[in-house]
Amino acid sequence: MPIEELKRPDRIDEDRIAKLKELFPEAFGDGKLNIEILKDEIEGLNVNLIEDNTEEYYGLQWVGKKEARKLALLPPQGTLKYKKGDGINESDTKNLFFEGDNLEILRILQKSYANRIKVIYIDPPYNRGEDLIYKDDYKDPVEKYLQKTGQMDEEGLLTSNPKDSGRFHANWLNMIYPRLKVAKNLLKEDGVIFVSIDHNEMANLRRIMDEIFGEENLLSELIWDLGTGTQAGHFVRAHEYILVYAKNKDKLPNFSGGEGTIEHSALKKISKKNPSSHFTFPKGTRFEAVDGTELKGEWGGSEKTFLISGRMIAENGVLKESVTLEAGWAMKGQMEQWFSGKETFDSKGQKVLEFYFNSSGVLKYKKERSVVNPPSIIKDVGSTKSGSQTLMDLFGENDVFDFPKPIALMKFLLRLILKDNEYVLDFFAGSGTTAQAVLELNREDLGKRRFMLVQLPVKTNLEKYNTIADITKERIKKSIEHLSREDDQKVILDEGFVVYELDKTNIRKWEGYEGENLNVLNQNLDLFTSTSIIEEANDIDVVTELMLSQGFPLDSSVKVIEKSSNSLWIAQHEDVPFPLVVCLDGKLQVETGRFLNDEYGKGTFICLDNALSNEQKILLSESMNVKTI
Ligand SMILES: C[S@@+](CC[C@H](N)C(=O)[O-])C[C@H]1O[C@@H](n2cnc3c(N)ncnc32)[C@H](O)[C@@H]1O
Structure with a gap:
């Protein structure tokens, strides 16, 4: 196996070029892409796909779009640092809270959480x-972010974007576009994204979501009925939107859920396609007519039933005797199964609960409603007022956070699709409604859903909470406490979270220097030759950074073993085939090298560049993927 110097990738999605090369090798003569050949190849497939007109073409354009695209491809510059003690029940949880700018954090998670959300x-x-x-x-x-963290909004992390700014929509699009683009890579193939929005940017958001996720993956433009509205010109505006896209609609099963039963006629009009036939109903079949009612001859409107033998008499709400009838039965196979006492399901997998006669003698069925497509208008889930009330109940004070979403809305959305051991990611977390909804859903059905939240530490005017991220963390803690108070049954639920904050990299080599000051340059060079890790770095932070860059999620198991005076950090995760071993010591002992060869073959080994002798490099690289920093 090769030994390579561990470098920051040039772009976030290196794999896409590799895929293109794989599909169209003809277009990559000498390692360079020849667009004309690629065009010919695609045209050769007889698909009318190439847009000839490069000046006028369909798509949303705005000032800064090119730059926004580049932002989405930028590799991460920073890392995530564990904030021990900021969360709760930290050792038993898979829930994550990230403090920092969501774009950089999404970039950092690219490798380790791709296709996992x-x-x-x-x-x-x-x-x-x-x-x-x-x-x-x-x-x-990252540097700009760190400089501005903790400052008040206007000069700090966030800036105003007034309607008369001249770039009102462009500024917003430039912010949201790269985030959506990077976030898409994190979704599982059968994953779904929901984006709340109102009339101000609905049209623009729809267009860029079409571009990023593909028009064919739009699932719905849900309307959230707010119940009450605000006067807005000629109309009272009483709704907001939630745009819903699948990563890949073909891979996503229909939404199922809902409650209750369905009751309907089990008859069809008699026709050539649906000929009538005889069926004998046993004594005791439910018949809703008043006692003593007897039907004779034929009955029903266009879907007629004929009496063939026996008597159709009601007594105590059931058939007094068995009776044979003739009709155009709509579900004869299911009737036969159910009346013979077997569990019966329809073609959609819905359980048949009963066949019975209504008071007019029409045969009806009752099924468990197990497959329902939810309506695109969401009603009765509250408004931001109810969201504020929830916060008031938890914090005991008003105005902690403006316009939180109601818990009921979040639960409705999550119930559609989020299952055990799966993550919901909310990277504009605000007060943390999404986390509370997950915790409550899990309480209701003892589920194991997980959350991952991102929130900027925007400074607040509040005395108790310095930043919005502090409010989010406090809300998650309070909702866990609240749940415990409501029900202190000892059930094993994941009711905790771990906090990581965005910080600068621990690896000096990745930082680079673009200035012209020779002294600084020389100083940097000296440092490079001495150590590639910044002085203040903790080993665990360096290991976390390396894990994330090598595709190991944060819930990987990490242990340290001591071998011949070397400390070896071993990271393993069920979804990653081979372990990662990191050694940050100045020298790797010969015996340690042998041990690694024997125990961790096929795994990845990362150490300082000058910790290995040439001999060791050769030996280790025979069995392991060796990388140096
Ligand atoms: C509309 S609020 C979300 C409210 C949330 N749904 C709730 O129910 O509380 C949007 C949040 O995103 C945060 N935010 C804005 N830009 C961000 C960024 N670049 N990174 C992380 N968070 C950001 C804001 O501070 C704000 O708290």
């Missing part, structure tokens, strides 16, 4: 004129 829900700033939005820095995203 089942649901993304976001509620970004709606761009109503008074909303503050994040201003990305292309050159130095």
Whole structure:
């Protein structure tokens, strides 16, 4: 196996080019892409796919779109640092809370959480004129973020975007576009994204979601009926939207859920296609007519039933005797099965509960409603007022956070699709409604759904909570406490979370220096040759950074073993085939090298560049994927 110097990737989605190469090798002569050949190849497939007109073509354009695209492809510059003690029940939880700018955090999660998130829900700033939005820095995203953290909104992390700014829509699109693009990679193939929005950006959001997720993957433009409305010109506006896209609609089963039963006639009009036949109903079959009612001859409207033998008499709500009838039975096979006492299901998998006669002698069926497509208008799930009331109940004070979403809305959405051991990611977490909804759903059915939230530490005016991220964490804690108070049954539920914050990288080599100051450059070079890890770094932070860059999720098991005076960090995860071993010591002992060869073959080994002798490099690379920093 090769030994390579561990480098920051040039782009976030290196794999896409590799896929293109694989599909169209002809277009990659000498390693370079020849667009004309690619065009010819595609045209050769006889599909009318190539847009000839490069000046006028379909698609939403705005000032800054090119830059926004680049932002989405930028590799991560920072890392995530574990904030021990900021969460609760930290050792028993898979729930995650990230503090920092969501774009950089989404980039950092690219490798380790690609195709692992089942649901993304976001509620970004709606761009109503008074909303503050994040201003990305292309050159130095993490450094700018760290400089501005903790400052008040206007000069700090968020800036205003008034309607008369001249770039009102463009500014918002430039913020949201790269985030959606990066987030898509994290979704599972059968994953779904929900985005809350109102009339201000609905049209634009729809167009960019079509571009990023594909028009064919739109599931719905849900309307959230707010119950009450606000006067808006000629209409009272009483709704918001939730755009729903699948990552890949073909891979997503129909939404199922809902409660209750369905009752319907089990008869069809007699025709050539649906000829009549005889069926004998046993004594005791439910018959809703009043006692003593007897039907004779034939009855029913266009779907007639004929008496063939026996008597159709009602007594105590059931048939007094067995009776043979003739009709155009709509579900004869299921009737035969059910009356013979077997469990019966229809073609959609819905359980048949009963066949019975109504008071007019019409045969009806009753089924368990197990497959229902939810309606596209969501009603009776509250409004932001009820969201505020929930916060008031938890915090005991008003105005902790403006416009939180109601818990009932979040539960409705999550119930459609989020199952045990699956993550919902909300990277505009606000007060953390999504987390509370997950915790409550799990309480209701002892489920194991998980959440992953991202929130900027935007400074607040409140005395108790310095930043919005502090409010989010406090809300999650309070809702866990609240649940425990309501029901202190000892059930094993994941009621905790771990906090990580966005920080600068621990690996000096990745930082680079683009200035012209020779002294600084020389200093940097000296440092490079001495150590590639920054002085203040803790080993565990370096290991976490390396794990994330090598595709190991944060719930990987990490242990340290001591071998011949070397400390070896071993990370393993059920979804990653081979382990990661990290050694941050200045020198790797010969025996340690042998031990690694024997125990961790096929795994990845990362160590400092000058910790290995040439001999060791050769030996280790025979069995392991060796990378140096
Ligand atoms: C509309 S609120 C979400 C409210 C949330 N759904 C609730 O129920 O409480 C949007 C949140 O996104 C946060 N935000 C804005 N830009 C962000 C960014 N770049 N990274 C992380 N969070 C951001 C804001 O601070 C705000 O708290």
